[in-house]
Amino acid sequence: TLLYTIKFEKMERILVIGNVCKDIIYQTDAYPAEDSKVKALSKEVRMGGNAGNILQLLPRLSGVTVDCCIRVGTCEYSGTIEGQLQSFGVSNVFAVAQNNTSIPESLIIHANDTSSRTVVNYRGDCDDLTTDEVVSAVGNFEQYRWVHLEHRRNGLEFLKLARTIKSLNPGVTLSIDIEAIREGFEDMLGVVDYSIVSKDVCRSLGYQDLETALVNLSKHARFGLIVTWAEHGTGVWLAEGMANQIITHPDRQHMLGDNVLICDAVDIEDIVDSIGAGDSFTAGFISAAMEYGKGSIPFCLMLSCEIAASKLCHQGMMVDEKHLKV
Secondary structure: OOOOOOOOOOOOEEEEEEEOEEEEEEEEOOOOOOOOOOOOOEEEEEEEOHHHHHHHHHHHHHOOEEEEEEEEOOOOOHHHHHHHHHHOOOOOEEEEEOOOOOOOEEEEEEEOOOOEEEEEEEOOOOOOOOHHHHHHHHOOOOOOOEEEEEOOOOHHHHHHHHHHHHHHOOOOEEEEEEOOOOOOHHHHHOOOOEEEEEHHHHHHOOOOOHHHHHHHHHHHOOOEEEEEOHHHOEEEEEOOOOOOOOOOOOOOEEEEOOOEEEEOOOOOOOOOOOOOHHHHHHHHHHHHHHHHOHHHHHHHHHHHHHHHHHHHOOOOOOOOHHHOOO
């Protein structure tokens, strides 16, 4: 597998907005049967959540300044979040606190025989961020070239936030992770520059394959739409088409018309840890697209798949050192 290093000629700035979660991970030989008792081979407590996972990789992948705006509670674990994020290379942590609350927790069972991970999520009692809170903490966003959103339960509020960011900084590139259907979901696709939509969302909408999901969801998208489908590959739709872009891996990438590119999944013999693989793809795409631009999307997509595959071969939010700038 060919691995790449992302190189930047000048410093840029990225902002990630979303939630950080406390993950409690148990490794087991196999997924337990209902009403059974099994022995855990190991236990690990680490930072999780979509934004939390992305922030563990993005500063090291990109080598640029990465800030974040997150909700924190007053539980004991919340007090460790800022220090953890800074240890990953995050520069400024805009932590919006909510008194007498706890952040979300996830209990994850990682079965070694299939490399599956089963997640039981406790939402905690923190409210999701509001537009006013984010603007008050961050300012007018003019210092950022890229802002990434984690789509939250308050879908209409995050739609308002996306529109606000675009109005305050029209030149910013705005992306979003969508892993669940929220209110205003289709309108959000028409506001941001890049939407990264999971296969679970597509299946919930009735789409049973990658190509069908891309063709139908692109009707709502403004510029770029990415659909991830795990072992069945990843696809991207661009409004302006890719007829003039170079297909960097013709043996693993193919076009459907001028606007849709399908990228085969990377073959992996032994998966070590699948937790956060999708988030590593997102971090890889942001890093690559910032460097190489919208004129090199086939390359950016392939690179993102390579980074996600590399993460699957490592425990925790780690990838091969050849990918890292820091």
